[in-house]
Structure formats: structure tokens, C-alpha cells
Amino acid sequence: MAHLLIRHKVADFDQWKPAYDAHQSARDNAGLKFLHLWCNEDDPGEVLVLFETTDVAKAKELISSADLKESMQAAGVQGPPDIVFLSEK
Numbered sequence: 551m552a553h554l555l556i557r558h559k560v561a562d563f564d565q566w567k568p569a570y571d572a573h574q575s576a577r578d579n580a581g582l583k584f585l586h587l588w589c590n591e592d593d594p595g596e597v598l599v600l601f602e603t604t605d606v607a608k609a610k611e612l613i614s615s616a617d618l619k620e621s622m623q624a625a626g627v628q629g630p631p632d633i634v635f636l637s638e639k
Contacts, residue, residue: 551638554582554601554609558622558631563594569625570599573618580612581605595628606635 560566577584582601590596603609612618613633622631 552603552606552609553585553636554603554613555598555634555636556601556613556631557596557598559593559595559628560597561595561626561628563589563597566597566625566627569621573621576612576615576617577601580608582609582612609635 580603582603584599585602586598586600588598588600590598601609
């Protein structure tokens with residue numbers, strides 16, 4: 551089992567969140583299980599999302615997809631996200 555941590559800046563959290571929610575089926579199809587959503591206390595435009603995944607290849611396919619990139623841009627994501635796959639040792 552692995553985890554996927556995504557951190558990015560958003561122009562407006564209230565604009566970003568509905569777009570994030572609307573993309574749930576794509577995350578489900580990629581085998582991502584939502585675990586946590588955080589906002590930086592000092593910078594509410596910095597968002598971190600943690601997922602669990604049993605299929606890293608599917609998760610990587612989703613995060614490199616044109617559909618996700620377009621959705622993120624429309625949701626007001628600023629710049630490229632920081633994406634980290636974590637595995638338990």
C-alpha cells in the first residue's frame with residue numbers, strides 16, 4: 551500500500567473545492583482513497599491532500615492526465631503541484 555500526497559496553491563479555496571469534489575469519479579477510477587485535506591493555517595491558498603492507493607501506476611496515470619491538468623487549471627490551481635508517493639517501510 552502506498553500514499554499519494556499532493557500540495558498546491560489555489561487562487562481561492564472556495565472556487566477550488568467544488569471543482570475538486572466534481573472530479574471524485576476520476577479519483578475513484580484511479581483507485582485513490584481520500585484520507586485528509588488540509589489548508590496551511592498561515593496561507594489558506596496552500597492545500598494538501600492525502601490519498602491511499604493500492605495501484606501506484608493508476609494513480610500516476612491520473613495525475614499525468616490532460617483531464618486532471620485542465621480541471622486543476624479551471625479550479626484556480628496556481629503553478630505545478632508538488633506530488634509525492636510515499637510507501638511504508
